[in-house]
Amino acid sequence: MQYINYYSSPLGKITFASNGKELTGLWFKGQKYFASTLTKEYEQKNLPVFEQTAKWLDIYFSGKNPNFTPPLFLSSTSFRNEVWKILLTIPYGKIMTYGEIAKLMAENRGVEKMSARSVGGAVGHNPISIIVPCHRVVGTNGSLTGYAGGVDIKEKLLKFENVDMSKLFVPKSK
Numbered sequence: 001m002q003y004i005n006y007y008s009s010p011l012g013k014i015t016f017a018s019n020g021k022e023l024t025g026l027w028f029k030g031q032k033y034f035a036s037t038l039t040k041e042y043e044q045k046n047l048p049v050f051e052q053t054a055k056w057l058d059i060y061f062s063g064k065n066p067n068f069t070p071p072l073f074l075s076s077t078s079f080r081n082e083v084w085k086i087l088l089t090i091p092y093g094k095i096m097t098y099g100e101i102a103k104l105m106a107e108n109r110g111v112e113k114m115s116a117r118s119v120g121g122a123v124g125h126n127p128i129s130i131i132v133p134c135h136r137v138v139g140t141n142g143s144l145t146g147y148a149g150g151v152d153i154k155e156k157l158l159k160f161e162n163v164d165m166s167k168l169f170v171p172k173s174k
Contacts, residue, residue: 001020001041001042001043002017002018002019002020002024002038002039002041002042002043003017003018003019003020003042003043003044003045003047003050004016004017004018004038004042004043004044004045005018005044005045005046005047005050006044007053007054007057009028009057009061010061011028011153011156011157012028012029012153013028013029014026014027014028014029014057014129015027015029015034015035016049016050016053017035017037017038017042017127018047018049018050019073020047021049021071021073022049022070022071022072022073023049023050023053023070023071023072023073023128023131024037024038024072024073024075024127024128025037025038025127025128026053026127026128026129026130026131027127027129027149028129028149028150028153031129031148031149031150032124032148032149033124033125033127033148036125036127037075037127049070049071052068052070052071053070053131056068056069056070056131057130060130060160061160063160063162065092065093065161069088069131070131072128072131072132074127074128074132076125079105079118079122080122080125082105082108083101083105083119083122083123084122084126084132086101086104086105087101087123087126087132087133087134087136087137088132088133090133090136090137092133092161093161093162093163094136094163095136095137095138095158095163095168096136096137096138097116097137097138097139097140098116098117098119098120098123098137098138098139098140098146099116099140101116101119101123101137102114102115102116102118102119105119116140120137120146123137123146124146124147124148125148126148129148129149130157134147134148135147135149135153135154135157135158136158136161136163138168139171142167142168142169143168143169143170143171144158144168144169144170144171145171151170155168155170
């Protein structure tokens with residue numbers, strides 16, 4: 001059985017998903033790939049993992065770095081899981097580029113190159129927003145692109161972490 005619960009954040013309503021023990025999803029309302037890890041049958045329930053996640057978010061939205069991570073369950077292709085594992089290594093208040101992640105992936109896999117675009121696809125499908133910090137990934141030129149929750153939320157999350165925004169920008173719409 002799968003379970004859900006909700007959290008009211010300063011950036012809008014967030015939905016949590018769990019397998020009963022670990023967090024399997026965390027999405028902003030209306031986010032691209034919303035509820036991607038949920039089956040058709042689930043129920044709303046209070047669970048310890050949801051309480052831990054809410055506590056983590058309370059600390060995060062107060063402008064501090066939570067010193068723990070709720071139990072997570074990330075299940076997808078080996079490529080996506082590998083990208084998401086790298087995302088978990090990006091420190092609070094820091095950013096990394098899609099190209100830097102692609103370079104790490106290439107090194108990990110013993111290949112010459114890896115596509116930053118492929119990495120971007122995996123980053124965009126991350127089912128546990130904020131905690132698996134896909135918002136900390138930016139374009140090589142500093143562009144704030146590719147956040148499933150919307151670029152405006154990505155920018156606000158980086159500001160919560162006091163990231164130096166002076167070299168970052170939102171690309172102009174075409």
